[in-house]
Amino acid sequence: MADDLVLDGVTKRYGALTPLDRISVTIPGNTYVSLLGPSGSGKTVLLRVIAGFEAPDAGSVRLGGRRLDGMAAHLRGIGFVFQNYALFPHLSVRDNIGFGLASRAVEPVRDPAALRRRVDAMIALVGLEGLGERGVHQISGGQRQRVALARTLVTEPRLVLLDEPLGALDANLRTRMRGELRRIREQLGVTFLHVTGSDTEALAIGDQVIVLDRGTIAQHDLPDTVYNRPNSAQVARFLNCYNIFPGRRDGARFVSEIAAFPLAESVARGDGAGREPAYCIRQDLIEIRAADAPVASGEAALPAEFIASEYSGASIAYFFRTARGETVEVEAHLSHRRPVELEPQRRYTLAWDAGRAVVFA
Amino acid sequence: MRSTVIKPALAVYTGLFILFLYGPFFVLGILSFQAGPEGGPQFPIIRWSTYWYRQIFGLTPPSRIAPLPIGDALVRSLTLAFMTTVVSTVLGVLSAQAFRSRFRFSGAVFYLIVLGMMVPGVLVGLGMALVANWFGIDRHWWSTAFVLHVVYTFPFAFLVMLAIFNRFDASVEEAAWSLGVSPVRTFRRITFPLIFPGVLSAMLFAFTLSYDEFARTLFASGPDLTLPLAIYGTFAVEIHPDIFAFGVLTTLFSLALLAIYAILMGASVRRARRVAIQEEV
Amino acid sequence: MEHTITAGTAPSLTAETAPPARPRVSRRSLVPYVLIAPGVIWMLVFLVLPILMMVYVSFWTQTTFAIKPILTTRSWVNFFSSTTYVASLWTTLRIWLIVLAATLVVGYPTALFVGLFVRNKTLSTVLLVLCVIPFWTSFLIRVVAWRPMLGEQGAINIILRSLHLIQHPISALLYTELSVVIGMTQIYCVFMVGPIAFMLSRIDPNIIEAARDLGAGFWRIFARIILPLSMPGVVVGAIFVSVMVLGEFATSAALSGRKVNMLGNIILTQVGSLKWAFAAVVGVVLTIVMGIVVSLFLRIVDLRREL
Numbered sequence: 001m002a003d004d005l006v007l008d009g010v011t012k013r014y015g016a017l018t019p020l021d022r023i024s025v026t027i028p029g030n031t032y033v034s035l036l037g038p039s040g041s042g043k044t045v046l047l048r049v050i051a052g053f054e055a056p057d058a059g060s061v062r063l064g065g066r067r068l069d070g071m072a073a074h075l076r077g078i079g080f081v082f083q084n085y086a087l088f089p090h091l092s093v094r095d096n097i098g099f100g101l102a103s104r105a106v107e108p109v110r111d112p113a114a115l116r117r118r119v120d121a122m123i124a125l126v127g128l129e130g131l132g133e134r135g136v137h138q139i140s141g142g143q144r145q146r147v148a149l150a151r152t153l154v155t156e157p158r159l160v161l162l163d164e165p166l167g168a169l170d171a172n173l174r175t176r177m178r179g180e181l182r183r184i185r186e187q188l189g190v191t192f193l194h195v196t197g198s199d200t201e202a203l204a205i206g207d208q209v210i211v212l213d214r215g216t217i218a219q220h221d222l223p224d225t226v227y228n229r230p231n232s233a234q235v236a237r238f239l240n241c242y243n244i245f246p247g248r249r250d251g252a253r254f255v256s257e258i259a260a261f262p263l264a265e266s267v268a269r270g271d272g273a274g275r276e277p278a279y280c281i282r283q284d285l286i287e288i289r290a291a292d293a294p295v296a297s298g299e300a301a302l303p304a305e306f307i308a309s310e311y312s313g314a315s316i317a318y319f320f321r322t323a324r325g326e327t328v329e330v331e332a333h334l335s336h337r338r339p340v341e342l343e344p345q346r347r348y349t350l351a352w353d354a355g356r357a358v359v360f361a
Numbered sequence: 362m363r364s365t366v367i368k369p370a371l372a373v374y375t376g377l378f379i380l381f382l383y384g385p386f387f388v389l390g391i392l393s394f395q396a397g398p399e400g401g402p403q404f405p406i407i408r409w410s411t412y413w414y415r416q417i418f419g420l421t422p423p424s425r426i427a428p429l430p431i432g433d434a435l436v437r438s439l440t441l442a443f444m445t446t447v448v449s450t451v452l453g454v455l456s457a458q459a460f461r462s463r464f465r466f467s468g469a470v471f472y473l474i475v476l477g478m479m480v481p482g483v484l485v486g487l488g489m490a491l492v493a494n495w496f497g498i499d500r501h502w503w504s505t506a507f508v509l510h511v512v513y514t515f516p517f518a519f520l521v522m523l524a525i526f527n528r529f530d531a532s533v534e535e536a537a538w539s540l541g542v543s544p545v546r547t548f549r550r551i552t553f554p555l556i557f558p559g560v561l562s563a564m565l566f567a568f569t570l571s572y573d574e575f576a577r578t579l580f581a582s583g584p585d586l587t588l589p590l591a592i593y594g595t596f597a598v599e600i601h602p603d604i605f606a607f608g609v610l611t612t613l614f615s616l617a618l619l620a621i622y623a624i625l626m627g628a629s630v631r632r633a634r635r636v637a638i639q640e641e642v
Numbered sequence: 643m644e645h646t647i648t649a650g651t652a653p654s655l656t657a658e659t660a661p662p663a664r665p666r667v668s669r670r671s672l673v674p675y676v677l678i679a680p681g682v683i684w685m686l687v688f689l690v691l692p693i694l695m696m697v698y699v700s701f702w703t704q705t706t707f708a709i710k711p712i713l714t715t716r717s718w719v720n721f722f723s724s725t726t727y728v729a730s731l732w733t734t735l736r737i738w739l740i741v742l743a744a745t746l747v748v749g750y751p752t753a754l755f756v757g758l759f760v761r762n763k764t765l766s767t768v769l770l771v772l773c774v775i776p777f778w779t780s781f782l783i784r785v786v787a788w789r790p791m792l793g794e795q796g797a798i799n800i801i802l803r804s805l806h807l808i809q810h811p812i813s814a815l816l817y818t819e820l821s822v823v824i825g826m827t828q829i830y831c832v833f834m835v836g837p838i839a840f841m842l843s844r845i846d847p848n849i850i851e852a853a854r855d856l857g858a859g860f861w862r863i864f865a866r867i868i869l870p871l872s873m874p875g876v877v878v879g880a881i882f883v884s885v886m887v888l889g890e891f892a893t894s895a896a897l898s899g900r901k902v903n904m905l906g907n908i909i910l911t912q913v914g915s916l917k918w919a920f921a922a923v924v925g926v927v928l929t930i931v932m933g934i935v936v937s938l939f940l941r942i943v944d945l946r947r948e949l
Contacts, residue, residue, distance in 0.1 A: 053535050073538040074547075080539035086532040090554050100540025103550060155540055367860060371755035375769070378752040381828060382776055385787035388797050389779070392790055403790045404800060452681045459677035470678055473685050479881065479936050480689065480929075481889020483906045487925050488692025491699050491918060508688040515681065573781050576889065576906075580913070592782050596896065600786055608783035615778035619771070 003029030003064050003158050003191065005050065010059035012045055019045040021215035022059065027193060027208075029064075029158075032185055034206030034223075035195045036238060041212040043195045047161045050193070051080045063158060074105055079152035079160040083167055085144050087136040093147050094132035097122055100155040122154040125184060142173050149181075153188060160185075162194045166201065178205050199239045203227055211235050233278035233360055242358070243286075243328050245279045249361035254279045258322045261300040264355040280358040283331040288318065288340060291347040300354045304328055306342045318342065320350065386612070393605040398424040402602050413606040426601055434591035437502055438572055441587060444503070445510040445571035450564045452511070453518025454556075457526050458548075478516040482576025485509055490580045500583035509577040514567035521566060525559030693929065700922035707916045717923045727908065731927065734904040737823060737894075738887045738935075744827040745883050746876065749834035753875070756835070757842025758868070766843070773832045781829070785896045788825045792816040792897070817899040825897045830886055834879035841875030842868070877943040884935050888928065905931075 005027040012020040019042035027033050037043045048054045050061055052073030061068040068076055088096050098119045101109040109115045123132060126146040131139055136147065145165060152160060165181070166174045182205060185192045196202050202209050203223040211218040211226065218238075219231045227239065236242040247256030254261045261279055281300075295301040304320035307327075316339055318330040328350060332339065342348065392402055397412030398421075415421045416428055456474060460467060489509055493500050500506070533555070537547040553560075575589040582590060592604065703712040721727050760766045776784065791797045792815040799811040814820055845868065853863050891906030905928045912921035 051535075051539055053538075072544075073535070074541050074543050077541070078539065080536065082532050082536060084530075084532060086530070086536040088533055088536075088551060099537070099550075100542060103537075103546050104541030105543040105546070106541060151536075151540065368755075368759050371751055371759060374751045375755045378748070378831075379769075379772055381748070382773060382832065384797075385784055385791055385828070386776060386779060388791050389783065389787040392787075402786075403793060404795050404797065452684060455677045456681040459674040462674050464671075464674040464678070467674075470682055473690075474681060477685055477689055479885050479932070480693070481885055481906070481932065483889045483891060483909055484696065484925050484929055484932075485689060485692055487909055487913065487921060488694075488696040489688070490913070491695045491922065492692050494918075495695065508684075512685065512689045515684070519681070569777065573777065575781060575892065579910075589780060589782055592780060593892075596782070596786065604783055604786065608779045608787070612775065612779045616775065619775075 005159055005191065005193070006060075006062040007050075008060045008062070010046070010049060010056045010061060012042075012049060012054065013057050019215050020049065020056070023215070023217060024059075025210065025217055025220060027191060027210075029191050030189050032182060032192050032194065032205060032207045033210060034202035034208070035193060035210045035212060036197070036199060036202035037195075037212035038197060038238065040214070042215045043212050044163055046212070047080070047163050047193070047195055050159075051078050051161055052076050077158045079155065079157035081148050081152055081160065081162040081165045083164045085148040085168075087144060087147055087151075089136055091136070092132065093128065093134050093136065093139065094119055094123075096136060096147055097150045097154055100151060104155065118154055122150045125153070125187070126150045127180070141169055142177065145169065145177065149184070153184070156188075156190075158190060160190055160192045162192060164195055164197065166196070174201070181205065199241075203239075211238060213238075230280070230358060233276045233280060236278075236280045236358065241283050241331070242280045243283060245326075246277065247279060248277050249359075254359055254361060258324045258326065259300075259302050261302075261357065262298075262354050263359060263361075264298065264357075275360075277361045278359075280360075281352055281356065282358075283317070283329045284315075284333060285356050286328075286330045286350050286352045288330060288332075288342070289349045289351055291349055293349055293351075295349065295351055298354055299351050300357065301349050301351045302328065303347055304350055305347050306344055308344065309342065320348070386608075389605045389608050392602050393609050395602040395605075397421070397602065398426050400602060402600050402605065413601070413603040414610070416603050417606055417610070426603070429595065429603055429607055430586070430591045431588065431607065434586045434588045437585060438588035441502055441507060441510060442568050442572040444507055445514055446564050446567040449511045449515040449518045449567045450560060452515045453522045453563055453567075454560060456515075456519050457522030460523060461526055461531075474519050475516050477512045482509075482513070482574070482578075483580075485512065486577045486580030489577075493581070500581055502578065502582040502585055502587055506578045506582040506587070509581050510571045510574055513574065513577060514570045517566050517570065518563040521559060521563040522556070525556050529556060696922045696925045696929070699919055700926045702919045702922075704917055704919040709918045717919045720920065721923050721927065726903075727924070730903045730905055730908050731931075733819075733902060734888060734906075734928075735931070737819065737826070737890075737902070737904060738884060740823050741826045741830065741887045742880060742883055744823065745831040745834045746880070748827060749831045749879070750838060750876075753835045753838035753842060753872075754868075757839035757872075758845065761847075766839075770836070770839070773835060776832075782892060782896075784829060785825060785893050788821065788828075788897055789816065792821050792824065816897065817901060819898065819902050821897040822894045822902050825893045826887055826890065829893065830883045833882040833886070834876075837878040837882070838872050838875035841872045845871050874943045877939050881936060881939050884939070885932065888932055888935070 007023050007025050007027075010020055010023040011018065019040075023046065035043050035046070045054065049056050050068070052068065052071065056069055059069075063076070063078070068078075088099060091099065098115055101115055101118060109118065119132075123129060126149055128143060128146050128150065131143060136144060139147070145168075149165070162181075166177050169177060178201065181192065181194070194202075194205060196205075203226065206223055208220065209223050209226045210220045213234050218235045219226055221229075221231075226235065227241075230236040230239060230242070233244050233246075236244055245254075245256040245258070245261075247254055249255075249263070250260075252263055254263055256279060291303065302322065304322050307319045307321050309319065310317040314335070315331055315333045318332065320328045320330065322328060330350060391406070392404070393413055394409050394411065395402070395406055395413065396408035396410045397416060400407045400410075400412075412421060416426075417431070419428060456470075460471070486509065489505055490500065492498075493505055498505065529552075533551055534544075534547050537551050538544065542550070573589060575593065578587050578590055579593070586594065592607075595601075595604065699709065700717060701713045701715065702709045702717075703714050704717060756766055756769050760769065789796070793799070794811040794813050794816070796816065798815060799808075802808045803811065815824075849867060850863060853867060858866070889906055890904055891910050894902045894904050894907055895910075905924055908924045909921045909928075912918075912924065
């Protein structure tokens with residue numbers, strides 16, 4: 001497609017560190033793509049290389065077929081929304097938004113009326129009406145975020161990079177802004193590449209999710225594919241909703257230190273096996289039963305001792321300890337089940353449908 | 362830390378220190394009201410009088426004491442200081458900007474620049490006089506002395522700008538680039554306005570240093586004198602309380618400038634301060 | 643929105659087949675050199691060249707009123723074989739050390755107060771401005787103002803006598819080495835206070851809090867925390883003061899009645915009688931002294947890092 005971003009073998013080294021290691025990916029145009037990874041995974045470096053603030057040591061970056069690496073940052077037509085917004089402190093909101101249009105090297109907008117029109121339209125789009133004349137220190141965090149967005153979008157870039165744009169906002173605002181960002185992106189029809197360390201945010205906001213792990217792409221799929229079928233134990237770990245048991249495959253079972261789990265045929269995934277064999281089961285798929293309760297065939301079971309629970313409104317997280325001292329977490333969504341009263345230090349059996357497990361072996 | 366004892370003790374000490382700093386200034390002030398023209402620059406005060414103040418402005422009848430040759434020298438000092446300020450600040454900003462990236466020999470260059478403030482005026486003045494003699498160049502305040510003034514003030518401007526840039530958040534520049542604005546334009550419209558307070562203090566520094574600069578100028582300025590040289594010239598003969606009156610006047614003038622600056626700064630800060638806005642979306 | 647997703651876990655390209663990154667436009671890497679060139683050229687021509695010239699001329703032959711570029715070590719021999727001139731070298735060094743120590747001792751407590759204890763920004767600005775104002779009275783006038791302070795009829799003697807602390811005026815206050823030291827200390831102590839106060843103000847007060855909570859007394863905190871952290875400021879101040887004192891001639895001329903001859907005074911008198919080669923020798927000696935002093939100080943602190 002005309003505005004696809006294609007990275008081919010992009011590598012970046014800082015001395016002994018390699019934050020980007022031969023990254024190759026195609027990011028399609030007119031899509032919301034979230035880039036998920038813990039700190040140190042290289043996601044900000046990747047963004048900076050695409051934007052042109054850093055040069056890669058190897059590999060190429062192409063946008064719509066045109067090669068970008070080697071080109072100066074201000075000629076790439078790529079917008080960047082910074083984590084700290086980087087608003088121009090000495091300019092008003094209106095001047096911040098209009099700055100790119102008025103001062104850019106390629107086709108600056110010289111007609112003040114046209115400039116005003118476009119800036120006003122953008123102010124309306126992001127919801128900043130009436131704040132145009134304010135200084136950037138006189139608006140709230142959420143409003144500053146919108147200014148940063150407006151400033152970039154008014155220049156009609158072919159691709160917008162967002163570096164943890166919602167990180168500085170409180171939880172309520174963050175959730176609302178997610179919807180706003182998707183709405184705005186759809187209206188404009190450009191690709192947003194949105195970097196975040198939050199798994200829930202990445203899954204909620206992206207049409208596609210790229211998971212970055214220590215400089216390489218661990219997975220690139222639709223959100224529900226990543227959620228339900230992570231392709232390695234490491235990706236499962238990033239999602240914060242899986243219990244992960246290391247071990248190895250033994251015939252029709254997966255043997256870990258604490259228990260053996262039967263393997264249903266539908267389950268095994270070979271992709272992640274080379275790096276880390278593991279047995280993963282999602283926290284909300286586990287049932288809590290009495291210690292002596294029966295376990296059906298086709299189910300896997302694990303004895304464990306209850307420690308504590310954590311109530312968070314719509315769900316409760318129950319924490320268990322296995323015989324080996326590892327922690328297992330069970331999540332119960334209260335719309336599906338009634339909350340169960342559990343006794344601390346009492347043993348229970350945790351059971352689940354063996355076919356729902358994700359196994360790398 | 363018994364700050365209940367230490368802090369007041371240090372406060373008293375600082376007060377005494379300031380007294381120590383200003384001691385000669387008080388003496389100067391008192392003696393400037395010495396009777397003239399027969400009164401000398403020492404105690405006791407023969408009679409309180411404003412004679413010497415009047416003498417500076419040429420309002421007294423001629424006596425055997427020549428008035429201070431300050432008119433032209435003052436103009437020259439101000440012009441020289443202004444020229445030095447402009448050139449050394451430009452050099453300081455350019456060099457500090459260069460130091461924002463890595464480049465080869467940056468260590469050597471750093472010390473070369475800083476060397477300028479570490480060589481006493483006497484040495485570089487002597488060297489310049491020798492160079493001028495050898496190349497047959499005439500010495501003037503606006504050529505040979507000027508270049509030495511810049512050699513002295515440029516390192517100060519450079520260090521001030523280095524410190525400013527160290528605290529400067531470059532992400533606003535990257536933001537401007539991402540909007541399509543060229544690096545040169547970004548420097549003019551974004552970087553420079555934000556570093557301007559630093560540039561201003563560098564300029565102030567350079568001006569102060571150059572205006573009172575004496576040793577370098579002594580050797581390198583040729584026949585026309587700057588103000589410090591003119592004052593020095595009178596020492597050779599005899600000093601009189603008019604020099605003290607002059608000192609008091611210049612200090613008062615500087616204080617007035619500072620007061621105006623402080624008032625303007627206060628006014629602009631108050632104008633920029635508006636009511637903080639509540640959290641909205 | 644239906645997309646076919648190219649899995650990111652496609653077999654990764656080996657390093658050999660990855661296309662090399664196109665290097666940044668080479669113009670970019672030249673920019674710092676272009677920016678630094680004017681400053682470097684200026685310093686080379688107007689600082690390094692004069693110093694080199696001075697070294698060169700120190701080996702020239704001196705006739706009565708002129709110099710010829712015939713190389714000889716005559717002027718050097720003259721300098722080191724004459725007790726007066728060698729004495730002036732020792733005088734210079736002696737005065738430098740005394741003034742350095744004096745400015746440090748006098749200035750440190752003030753820097754401690756302004757940098758560490760005064761947390762109110764307005765107040766510290768006011769105090770620092772107070773310290774700077776004396777500079778707006780010309781340096782020469784301030785030097786000369788010491789005479790009526792130190793003389794037998796001077797202000798200090800008048801005050802001491804009126805307080806009945808002394809019977810007869812102290813004559814050693816003026817036209818001695820002591821007067822030169824007093825004058826220089828007063829004029830240059832601010833250059834100690836500034837850098838030290840700056841470094842002290844950068845100390846995180848939480849560190850001192852933590853030390854206090856751990857039970858450390860004031861002197862311990864001072865010796866182990868405050869003093870070491872202020873060292874870069876001390877060194878910078880020491881460099882400033884040293885540069886000014888070693889190159890001094892005006893204060894010593896004005897306050898010692900020509901009794902105290904520092905190297906700077908020698909240079910001045912020699913130039914006055916057109917003995918350029920000899921003046922150059924003295925200049926080179928002073929340069930060497932300066933070079934040793936400054937490089938010793940810089941060994942203690944890395945200036946670049948501190949900024």
